[in-house]
């Protein structure tokens with residue numbers, strides 16, 4: 001997990017996002033020129049999914065390839081949230097609300113530069129909250145089976161999130177709906193394969 005506060009973007013808050021309109025591309029759908037698109041602008045991406053789906057691993061590789069700032073929402077959780085998860089207790093909507101507000105703030109400060117944010121964003125209403133920062137937000141859902149991810153978590157060390165919370169993560173997960181701009185990225189391959197898939201799908205993101 002990297003420190004998002006060290007990513008060093010010089011982007012100004014809220015730059016150039018007011019003229020944008022919704023895109024509604026749906027998963028796996030390619031977008032052409034969007035209304036309000038700005039030539040040469042970089043994508044504003046949220047890498048979402050359950051714990052252990054590879055968000056931090058893939059997001060940290062995707063951001064430099066896109067040439068945009070990177071943040072990991074894990075680093076923004078209030079201490080109480082970290083303590084709760086560490087104790088094996090799933091977060092509630094109330095626990096996540098201030099954290100999502102912080103992440104929406106971070107996104108709104110990076111609408112000009114584009115960015116990659118790693119954030120579980122498990123429920124539709126959480127993504128709606130993040131979309132308040134920018135209508136051009138594009139979600140990449142790292143998608144894999146419970147068995148695959150549980151196996152990877154069993155091999156992960158030094159992380160506060162207990163593997164025992166994985167079931168609750170899947171229970172909370174609401175996949176992208178057809179009207180949510182984004183794409184589903186299968187995670188059954190290597191890290192490099194997943195990153196390449198994510199990069200290719202980002203090519204369909206609104207600008």
Ligand SMILES: Nc1ncnc2c1ncn2[C@@H]1O[C@H](COP(=O)(O)OP(=O)(O)OP(=O)(O)O)[C@@H](O)[C@H]1O
Nearest residue numbers: 051052053054055056057152156161189190191194
């Ligand atoms: N495509 C992949 N192939 C093989 N292993 C992977 C892949 N992606 C991630 N991993 C491994 O799976 C584990 C979980 O990945 P990672 O920590 O990036 O997930 P995460 O979604 O950020 O989890 P959390 O939300 O709990 O922080 C790590 O040990 C990572 O090295």
Ligand SMILES: O=C(O)[C@H](O)[C@@H](O)[C@H](O)[C@H](O)CO
Nearest residue numbers: 050051052074091120121161
């Ligand atoms: O919404 C949530 O329940 C949390 O964001 C979790 O997903 C964790 O932060 C993350 O997965 C831990 O590693």
